[in-house]
Amino acid sequence: MPVQETDPLAILRDRFTAAVRAAFPLLASETIDPLITPGKQAELGDYQSNVAMGLSKKVGKPPRDVAKAIVGHVDAAGLLEPLSEASIAGPGFINIKFSAPALAALISAMDAPSMGVPPATPTQTVVVDLMGVNLAKQMHVGHLRSPIIGDAVARVLERLGHRVIRQNHVGDWGLNIAMTTARIMRLVKEKSLSLETLTLDDLDKAYAAAQKECQRDMDGLKAAQHWLMGPKAIAELEAQVEGATAAFLDARQTLLRLQAKEPETYAVWRKIYSVTMKVCVDVCTMLNVNVTDEHTAGESSYADELTPMVDDLVKRGVAVLDQGALVVRLDEPGTPWSDRYGVIKEPCLIRKSDGGYLYATTDVCAVRRRVQKLGAERAIYVIDARQNLHLRQVYGASLKAGYSIHPTTKQPALLEHAAFGSVLGEDGRPFKTRSGDTVKLADLIQETFDRAGSAVRAKCAERNVSLTDADLTQTSRCVGIAALKYADLSTDRVKDSMFSFDRMLAFEGNTGPYLLYACVRIKNILRKAADEGAGSTWPSAAIAVQDHAEKQLALTLLRYPSALRATADALEPHRLCGYLYELAGAFSSFYDKCPVLAADSTAMRDSRVRLCSLTLRVLEDGLGVLGIPVPERM
């Protein structure tokens, strides 16, 4: 069954486009955007059209005359209050008001399973790259934003009917991992570590230590060679770093054994892998982020494809040698890739002069798999803003290689970087504990839940709300998730965000808990309505939109589909947050002004209950898109 169009924006766009064409037949061949927006001043109009000013020059008439001509041709029947010269304001704004019966009819139509959201056409296959975890490294605040934003982006696309494939591109391969694996194996052999009880903290320490022992002294050696200190000095240095060199050689051997899947080494790597991924999936579960093992596609899964791919690039002349390394040049202007991703002076490095591969190699390989095998028409990388140049290089190289040309549409897949800023502390510097350590993500989430729990308990005591233990647990989790996620999602993702327990758990104003509170108020009304025996009549009640607050609530509800679309188009969850905040605000005003259960008549009561129910459904649906669950009571 097709979804009935209830979005005022779309309806008005149609009617005003028709009116402009009727008023100015000469424009027949042109595409017309009637520039409809929600009314800037609510007293003047629900919506407005700003088309007259722009058209003025084209048709050679003063803007107000243009507006007058358009107004004369608008079909307002069954929809709008009559338009007249009085609807024209200022230089030529046309103010539009919906009639109360029309609003009621639109709301009734919206009160369907789709909630007025038509499925996107055409439906796309979209890959969303999110998470960004590395093997053997503790998850910290830096890993907070990608899953939260990425999951919301994935969910909004799913909500619109797209086929979304989440990809957790785990950094689980390469020399660094081999260094750690080698060190773990040595520690196990020395019996200072047991594989059975291995924790991510153990791995984190081993990673740092391995990094240190392998690199520090190798750097010293390099520097010595660089400054031509002579064979004697180098020999001395080499002697000093004998142990380190041994560790480094061990790491290289281990990497080879890993590539060959040598059983003993591979088993240790698997263990490291499972310990890391356990924490990763646990964190996602705690946060209600939909990322599980099935979404994992680690760098290791590309390992066998790299050499053939690089050979292919060389054979076709896409990659060329430069100073011993293999690169893809991206600095020619006027190419399809430079048009999309910019003229980039720095070439994309695909193979080191020692024959080793780099992260760009794997990333290009990932683009190829995502487009060629997974069928992605769009791939979204929810990654730190600092990776921008790297990603543009990868996108450019992939297009130049033809890897991002979709196999069936033959069009380049849309490769997008949904960049986000850093998480800063309240001092404006990278978020750390008071002692200056990085904060473990699991700890940070737990602290959020604990604080949410005490806040919920305090509030319930203050408001005389009694919750069962089960309710308390559920509510605390919901409030914690809402506080944490909403704080992250409600601002422009590209900007740095300030992390503050106090602010996100403040519960006032534009916060997650405020939205949850609006939902809970509605749930209370619905429960009481059922208790009072109104449960069977209201779902089919005729909707009436009379009071000002009722009208504002109705108008806000009708904007839901376009809020979702704007969010999906820009990949900016904060647009949806802003909408939901406005909706919760419109409901709160309505709640204050319009008694529901104590309405003047049964008809009005049932109409209002239905309005409440739709509001709740939209709020819960929108919060669901943000990955925020709603409690029953709070």
Place this chain on the structure above:
RNA sequence: GUCCCCGUAGCUCAGUUGGAUAGAGCAGCCGCCUUCUAAGCGGCAGGUCGUGCGUUCGAAUCGCACCGGGGACGCCA
């Protein structure tokens, strides 16, 4: 040096892709709970939208140049 991002109220942030008198929330002040939970509602006050040119009917939004902050720039990932 080149490139990317950011600069809006005391603080934290929006600003629907160029529209009317730039909006919220904190913090401050003033009202509203014997009626569906006051985690709420209504109101007051608070601004040279970093600066300067330009584009046009119209600029926080687009262009250029500066200023300030952050970031990235070949063999780490």
